[in-house]
Amino acid sequence: MTRIAIYPGSFDPITNGHLDVIERATRLFDQIIVAIAENESKEPLFTLKEREQMAAAAIHRWKNVSVDHFPGLLVDYAAKRKACAIVRGLRAVSDFEFEFQMALMNRNLNPDIETIFLMPKDEYSYLSSRIIKEIVRLGGNIDGFVPPSVGELLVQKLRSK
């Protein structure tokens, strides 16, 4: 049986923290689908298409990782893709409460799909897409936190304003 995992999120944009989680997941599953949520209440900086393109370029190095997007409920999408698991990253205790609630609600909606949590390298444990955007807006250096091409797009988008 092919073991498929979904790694859902907004990926606005994808960071080296996300990539660290993906790499860990590639050692556990046969196939990983990075799935970008379409119904976004967070008013993303990048369009869905831009986020998808950045993620696709960043995951190119792994043969068993692909990028997709989904509308509606995550568990419905996971079932459609025949996934056995949802992967989420856990950075700190602050992530825990929200993730715990989501995992238990998703289990309630579909008991066949397991949520698993992976911890990134400690140097990425304080990294988020939100903080990266803030640093770029304020003129700081984000080398080492996002793939170089993502860094360039961030600068273009945020500093041209």
Ligand code: ADP
């Ligand atoms: P969401 O809007 O669903 O939180 P994100 O794109 O912000 O989407 O994150 C997707 C997943 O990746 C979440 O599980 C989040 O906790 C995790 N994540 C984000 N940044 C990191 C990081 N630096 N290290 C590990 N996991 C991370």
